[in-house]
Amino acid sequence: MNNLHLATQIAPALRMIFAPDGKAYVSYSNENNTTASLYTCENRWTEDFTTFCGKNTADKETVQIDGIGCFTIEKEKKDKPLSGKIAVVTGSAQGFGAHIAEFLCSQGARVALADMNYGGVCERAEFLSKTYDIPTLPIMANVSDEASVRDMIQKVVLSFGGLDIFINNAGIVRAGSLEEMTKENFELVTSVDYTAYFLCVKYAAEPMKIQRACAQNYMADIIEINSKSGLEGSNKNFAYAGAKFGGIGLTQSFALELAPFGIKVNAICPGNFLDGPLWSDPDRGLFVQYLKAGKVPGAKTVADVRAAYEAKVPLGRGCRAEDVNRAIAYIIEQKYETGQALPVTGGQTMLN
Numbered sequence: 001m002n003n004l005h006l007a008t009q010i011a012p013a014l015r016m017i018f019a020p021d022g023k024a025y026v027s028y029s030n031e032n033n034t035t036a037s038l039y040t041c042e043n044r045w046t047e048d049f050t051t052f053c054g055k056n057t058a059d060k061e062t063v064q065i066d067g068i069g070c071f072t073i074e075k076e077k078k079d080k081p082l083s084g085k086i087a088v089v090t091g092s093a094q095g096f097g098a099h100i101a102e103f104l105c106s107q108g109a110r111v112a113l114a115d116m117n118y119g120g121v122c123e124r125a126e127f128l129s130k131t132y133d134i135p136t137l138p139i140m141a142n143v144s145d146e147a148s149v150r151d152m153i154q155k156v157v158l159s160f161g162g163l164d165i166f167i168n169n170a171g172i173v174r175a176g177s178l179e180e181m182t183k184e185n186f187e188l189v190t191s192v193d194y195t196a197y198f199l200c201v202k203y204a205a206e207p208m209k210i211q212r213a214c215a216q217n218y219m220a221d222i223i224e225i226n227s228k229s230g231l232e233g234s235n236k237n238f239a240y241a242g243a244k245f246g247g248i249g250l251t252q253s254f255a256l257e258l259a260p261f262g263i264k265v266n267a268i269c270p271g272n273f274l275d276g277p278l279w280s281d282p283d284r285g286l287f288v289q290y291l292k293a294g295k296v297p298g299a300k301t302v303a304d305v306r307a308a309y310e311a312k313v314p315l316g317r318g319c320r321a322e323d324v325n326r327a328i329a330y331i332i333e334q335k336y337e338t339g340q341a342l343p344v345t346g347g348q349t350m351l352n
Contacts, residue, residue, distance in 0.1 A: 003030055006068055008154050012162035012207040014063060014071050016214035023076040023084030025110065026161025030069035073161070080108030082332070086160045088112045088152070090143050090200065091170030093120030095276040096225060099321030100167055100328065105132040107329070109165065112156045114141040135160075143170045143196035153203040162211055165332065166204040168197050169225040173278060175237045175289040186239045193243035194250075197224055201254050205263060212262045219262040221332050224251055225324070226267040226341060228349040236293050244269075248341045255339030264338040268327045271345035272309055274318030279306075314347035 011026040018024050063071045076084035087104045091097040093115035104111050105128045113121040113128075118140035125138040137159050141152040156163055171193045174185040201222055208220040229237065230244030248267055255265040272286075273279060279286045287302040296308045310317060323344050331342065343349050 003068055004154060004158070007071075008157045008207065009210060010065065010068065011071060011157050012210040013214050014073055015161040016211045016218065018061060018073045019075055019084075020215040020218075021084070022162075022164060022211065022215065022218055024161065025074050025076065025084075025086070027072045027074075028069055028158040028161075029072075071161075076108075078108055081329075082165075083108035085109040085164045086112075086156065086162050087165035087167065088114060088156055088163060088204065089167040089169055090114045090141065090196075093117040093124060095278055096270070096273060096321060096324055097167075097169040098124055100169060100225075100325065101136075102128055102131075103321075103325040103328065104165065104167075105129075105134055105136065108134070110135050110137075110160050112137040112139055112152075112160070114139040114143075114152050115170070116140065116142055143168075143200060144191040146199050149196070149199045150203050153206065157207050163204055163207045164211075164220050166200065166220075166222045167225065167328070168200050168223065170196065171225070171227075173237065173240045173286060173289070175240070175286065175293050175295070177236045177293060178238075180236075180293065181239060189239040190243050193240060194246045197247055197250055201250070201265070205258055205261070208258075208263050209261045217262075219264060219335060222254065222258070222263060222265045223328060223331055224265075224267040226251070226269045228269050228271050228343065228345045230267070230269055231341065231343060231349050231351070236290075236295050251341065252339040259338055264331070264335075266331050266338060267341045268324060268331070269341050269343045269345065269349070270324050271313060271319035271343075271348050273320070274306060274309060275320070279318075312348055313345070317346065319344055319346065 007028050011028055015024050015026045061073045082104060087109045089097050089101045089111060092101045092113040101111050101113050113125045115121045121138040125136040129136045139152050139155055142148040172189060174189050204222060212218050224247055226247050227244045229241040230248050234241040251265055251267040258265055287305045290296060291299055291302055291305050296305045299305045327342055327344050343351060
C-alpha cells in the first residue's frame with residue numbers, strides 16, 4: 001500500500017474526527033517524509049487517529065504522520081446550506097453538469113469539476129471560484145477508464161479531505177435505428193452511460209465509508225443524472241435508453257448495498273434539456289441526429305423536431321437546469337429516501 005493510497009484513507013478519517021459534523025476540509029502534502037509504518041485497519045480509525053487530533057476545537061490543525069505526510073485540517077466557517085460539503089460533478093464542462101457544479105458552489109460546497117474537456121473545466125472552475133469565493137478543483141477524467149476514475153477520487157480526497165456528494169452526470173448519446181447503429185457506437189454509449197456509473201460508485205464510496213466509520217450519524221449522497229429514457233423506451237435511441245434503464249437498476253442495487261454505510265443512492269430522470277448542447281449542438285446534437293434518423297415523421301428542419309418535442313410535455317417546455325438543481329437539493333436534504341428514480345419531466349413521463 002503506497003503513501004498516496006494511505007493518505008486517501010487517512011484524510012477522510014482526520015476530517016471527521018476533527019469535525020464530526022463533516023464541516024471541515026483536509027489538504028495533504030507528502031513533503032519531507034521519513035519511512036515509517038502505520039496501522040490502518042478500517043474499524044480502528046477513531047482509536048488510531050484520535051491521538052493526533054485529540055479534542056481540538058480550534059479552527060485549524062496540522063497533523064504530521066511520519067512516512068505518510070502532512071495533513072492540514074480546517075473548519076468551515078461559512079454558513080450556507082452545503083457549507084463544509086465536498087462534491088464531484090462528472091461531465092461538468094458544459095450542459096447540465098456545468099449548471100449543477102455552479103449550483104453546488106452557490107450553496108457553499110467545494111466542487112471538483114471532472115471532464116475529458118480539461119480546458120473547459122479549468123475555465124469553468126476558475127469562474128466559479130471567483131464568483132462564489134470558494135475553492136474548486138478541475139480534473140481531467142475519462143469516466144469509462146477505471147484508472148482515471150480512481151485517480152479522480154484520489155485527487156479530490158487529497159485536495160479537500162473527503163467526499164460527500166457524487167453527481168454521476170457524464171453521458172453521451174448515439175441515436176439510430178437497428179440498421180444504422182454500429183457495434184462500436186453501441187458499446188461507446190454503454191461504456192459511458194452504464195459501465196462508468198459502476199466505476200464511479202466503486203471508488204466514490206470508499207472515502208464515504210471511512211467518514212461513516214468515524215461519525216455514525218454521517219450521511220453521503222450519490223446521485224445519478226439519469227433520463228426519462230431510463231423510465232420508458234426511446235424509438236431509434238435504444239443504446240441510450242438501454243444504458244439508462246440499466247442505470248436505474250444499478251441505483252437500486254447500490255442503494256441496498258450502501259445503506260448500512262449511510263450512503264444514499266438516487267437517480268434523477270430529467271426530461272429533455274432542449275437548450276443544452278446535447279440537444280442543440282449544430283453538428284452532433286439530438287435535434288440534428290433525430291432529424292437525420294427520421295424520429296419525427298414529417299419534420300423537415302431542426303425547428304420542426306424541437307416543436308414536436310415541446311408539444312409532448314404537458315407543461316409545455318423542455319427541462320431546465322434549475323429544475324434538476326431543485327431535485328438535487330431535495331435529494332440531499334431529505335434523509336429517508338434511497339434507491340429512487342425521481343422524474344423531472346414536466347409531466348411527460350409519470351410513474352405508475
